[in-house]
Amino acid sequence: MRCKASVVVKLRKGVLDPQGAAVEGALRSMGYADAAGVRVGKCFEFGLEAASLDEARNRAVEISRRILANPVLEDFTVEVQPVVD
Amino acid sequence: MRCKASVVVKLRKGVLDPQGAAVEGALRSMGYADAAGVRVGKCFEFGLEAASLDEARNRAVEISRRILANPVLEDFTVEVQPVVD
Known part of the structure; x- marks a missing residue:
């Protein structure tokens, strides 16, 4: 059975997000x-x-925990759906 | 009214994704x-x-189109939810 996985990896709450701060600065200036x-x-x-x-x-x-995310700093959510041909 | 926006930005279909190819190589080797x-x-x-x-x-x-995504190469989806205090 063919499936499609969508994984979203986010920094944990409380972990500093300089990239987010930079985007926020850009939004404010615009x-x-x-x-x-x-x-x-x-x-x-x-x-x-x-x-x-x-x-x-x-x-x-398992893939998310081992490879895609850094469990110390990041949280992830996984969604899996069957692929309908 | 306070809202929370979630924007997902992806490369358009057909646009080469070297980062994705690198992750795929890592997955295969593991x-x-x-x-x-x-x-x-x-x-x-x-x-x-x-x-x-x-x-x-x-x-x-509007923010996604102007700032977060490159409309030439990328697609985006936007979800907005009210924040309940």
Whole structure:
């Protein structure tokens, strides 16, 4: 069964986000003064081949923990959907 | 009304994604040979002050188009939710 995984990796609450601060500065200087608390993260999409949706989800979580995210600094969320041909 | 916007910015289909290819190589070398078609994007979260959810959504789309995404190479999706205190 072909599945598609979407992983969103964000800095944990409380971890300083200089990239977010830079974007927030840009927003303010372009007239969006009410935009606040900008946080920047990464998202990953990839296909997986698995026997079931549960197996695919477990594999995607394992991949996220081992490779895509730094568990000390980052949180991640995983969504897995079957690919309908 | 306080709102929270989530913007996901991805490379358009067909645009080469060397970062995704690098991640895919890492996945393969770590034993996840079935992971295919890795694409890497960015996500942004920020707060907005607006009179209505529609106004907040329009502003978030404008911010995405003007600042967060490169419309030539990238697509984006915007989600806006009210912040409940």
